[in-house]
Amino acid sequence: MSKVAVLGAGSWGGTALAMVLSDNHHDVRLWTHNSEQKARMEIDGKNSKYLPNVTLPETLRIYDDLALAIDEVESIVIVVPTKAIRETCQKLNKVLKQKVIIVHGSKGIEPSTHFRISEMIKEEMFSELCDDVVVLSGPSHAEEVSVKHPTTVTAASLNNHSAIYTQDLFMNDYFRVYTSSDIIGVELGGALKNIIALGAGISDGLGYGDNAKAALITRGGLAEITRLAAIKGANPLTFIGLSGVGDLIVTCTSVHSRNWRAGNLLGQGQAIDDVLDQMGMIVEGISTTEAVNQMAQTYNVSMPITAGIYDVIFQRKTPKEVVDDLMTRNRTNEIDDISLLLKRNMD
Secondary structure, eight states, X not given: OOEEEEEOOSSIXXXXXXXXXXXXXXXXXXXXXXXXXXXXXXXXXXXXXXXXXXXXXXXXXXXXXXXXXXXXXXXXXXXXXXXXXXXXXXXXXXXXXXXXXXXXXXXXXXXXXXXXXHHHHHHHSOTTTEEEEEEEESSOOHXXXXXXXXXXXXXXXXXXXXXXHHHHHHOOSSEEEEXXXXXXXXXXXXXXXXXXXXXXXXXXXXXOOHHHHHHIIIIIIIIHHHHHHHHTTOOGGGGGSIIIIIHHHHHHHOTTOHHHHHHHHHHTTOOHHHHHHHHOSOOHHHHHHHHHHHHXXXXXXXXXXXXXXXXXXXSOOOHHHHHHHHHTSOOOOSSHHHHXXXXXXXX
């Protein structure tokens, strides 16, 4: 049994992952910055705002005091929105006394710096306290994990010991964990698939069928994500796994996906501000689209589908106009650029 703190009381961290850890008989402390949410969860025995039909384990302890939540823990699981990562780490620096392994389950890119989550954590955390950062990512809707449907994810770290530690921490008969050393690829796959999920939702909102969605997943997902990630140092082969095609499939085809739902409303003609008001939760794909569109320009990487989704969200271009632009682009070969990336990686 390990002592683990989970920071962030949303559906993924504060419910699903905390439940997995509790099922594995760890001493799990869940922290929320919201005292009202803490009180409500203790009264209801549920995380009513996010997963109202799921009962929390009786052994799960809930805190709004960060110092108490992390006291003597061996690992800290950070699952807060991208925009809250730095603030959370700064709070940790003030109260953390022991060295820990940090696992994060957040998926996003910081718009101002284009940093991945682990880069943000390492920049903010005192090195003598942050032993290592592990990324936990893959096709894993909280709604399904919380009712123990079979799920597989990847724990990625440059330190193999930390990846295996995380694998042992979470793995059980319904939550299978693989390890990887490609932290760049796993993080970028998890973040960038949210852009494509927005596109898949837009496609469905326009009334298009499976053909269009398959094109988005392959050309926008596998091709564009692999191009950019390889430039950033990822292994292209990562994207045929859970953090690539796996996460794309689940996020682009399921109504559980908030990015798909937001895109679906955009495809139906609603304005972005109205969409965000209706969602009531952070849609990570919005800020990630902005960051990745800038990255594509910086590194001169062809990402036309990402650029089209950016135009819908930030330039107020109509989804139908973007689709017409994409379908009438100049002719090109499908796999030449991907073949070059794979060859370069193998060399």
